Amino acid sequence: MKALAWHGKHDVRMDTVDDPGIVNPRDCIIKVTSTAICGSDLHLYDGYIPTMQAGDILGHEFMGEVVEVGAKSTLKKGQRVVVPFTIACGSCYHCGKHQYSACDNGLPADNQDIAQTLYGQPMSGLFGYSHMTGGYAGGQAEYVRVPFSDVGPIVIPDGIEDDKVLFLSDILPTGWQAAEYAEIEPGDTVAVWGCGPVGLFAVQSAFLMGAERVIAIDHFPHRLELAAKFGAETLNFEETAVYDALMTMTGGIGPDAVIDAVGLEAHGLFVDNIVDQIKASTFLGTDRTHAIRQAILACRKGGRVSMPAVYGGFVDKFPLGAFMEKGLTLKTGQTHVQHYLPGLLAAIMEGKIDTEFLISHRMPLTDAPKGYKMFKDQQNEVTKIVLKPGMASA
């Protein structure tokens, strides 16, 4: 089959590789019909993520048709499914509490060592995202092996097109969880740093959860326009002193909840040994730290900080004093995708959440290398690229 494989920094190629097959009883194989490039894929592209190996197949946002099932899969051939980016077993203690991204068993035993050393405990597996998250082949391919197919994928009813539901795989539940973690009460003002896909879904989710005002912060005009479309007030941090603006807009109180959705990704992995490398790239190094510091300073006393943005290693100058003195609460973590799927699918079907607005480009899977380059170089215009294996080349 054809698959998008990583070969090094800014080097991704369409390779011909062996077709996947059933390995474990709970597996299924899907034929991919749509797959997206995630902001966090750019970190792989830019060579920031350790434990990548040449030939690794990328992609963790994907959906398709079931073409093969293992003996213990509950899926049937021909069903259309969206697959969560987190690989979780559904039977461990954490899955029992719906903490799917903390699954004990999603990572192969040998791959658990790195996370155990860095974080104290291993986390769930992820598709197409380096060997420290399991070394699983990703979904930017014609076919994918999906482990634990009896608990992960959600079946999509006929008549709902891919573009409406594809983002259930990652960015929609991630934005929703971010808003949920902000513990929004009716009448609240919520400030969201970063209007990438996660930030934009957090804006929509915050309104659905009863926020009276949402203030969205970014520097790409087109992304701020999208936030405004959903009713957010916008701040462009290149033109505006964000803390001053927020304090004035909230009558000197500060936002009741703040959401840090900055970073090009919602679930990349940064480890201590590459922190210096990240800092050397000034855009990432300063902006990422800056956003969470600014969010903590602006947040009202006793307010909530939700952090879907990823910090994998250590952060300097974390304003621990402000955090403690103001009595803030922080909630964060990788997304428990499986937990949110039924509710969010229903919300899409009822028209409560708009997903298609995000897609700026559709192209054949074989154009994926071109897509990565475009996504990297044109972040204002390119909000989301969806790859379609069956689509004819333009």
Place this chain on the structure above:
Amino acid sequence: MANTDDAPASASKQEPTAAGDGIADAKGSSVSGRAVTINKPVAEVYAYFRDFSRLPTFMENVVSIDVRDDRTSHWVVKAPAGRTVEWDAIVTEDVPDRLIAWTSAEGADVPNSGRIEFADAGGRGTVVTATILYDPPAGVIGKIVAKMFQREPAIQARRDLRRFKQLLETGEIATPATNAKQFEEMGL
């Protein structure tokens, strides 16, 4: 010198001589200890482990276990550089749903002993604690070589316990292999 606190012997910063406490006929001076919680009832976890013939399913470096009788089994285990090592293991203690202890018989390639304890953890299942003592082949150098080849017993024990947990909780062992052919190439 034994620790004065309540920590398990395997977490001691002292020389691991005290770790043999409680193991009948302790053999070996290097200790490897690890606890894992398995979300299954203690009787099921103990029963799976007690049938030694099934252990190679999740013990990556164990080539075969030949169960000779209720107390004796013959182990063939991978060693660095394509070698194998063998020994007879004798069960020295066996308390159903509580513990299994063993020691190697005379003539073992790698003298070893240890105990696996099972404790009911209520709603969280069963805590399995493994303590293994062994004499590394050719002492410290052997241990370093084994570590380079990832056949060091501490690394093996940690990964084997994770696989044991996966097998009991999920019915399978997680693998990134994309198909059967790749699975064969990768091993467990």
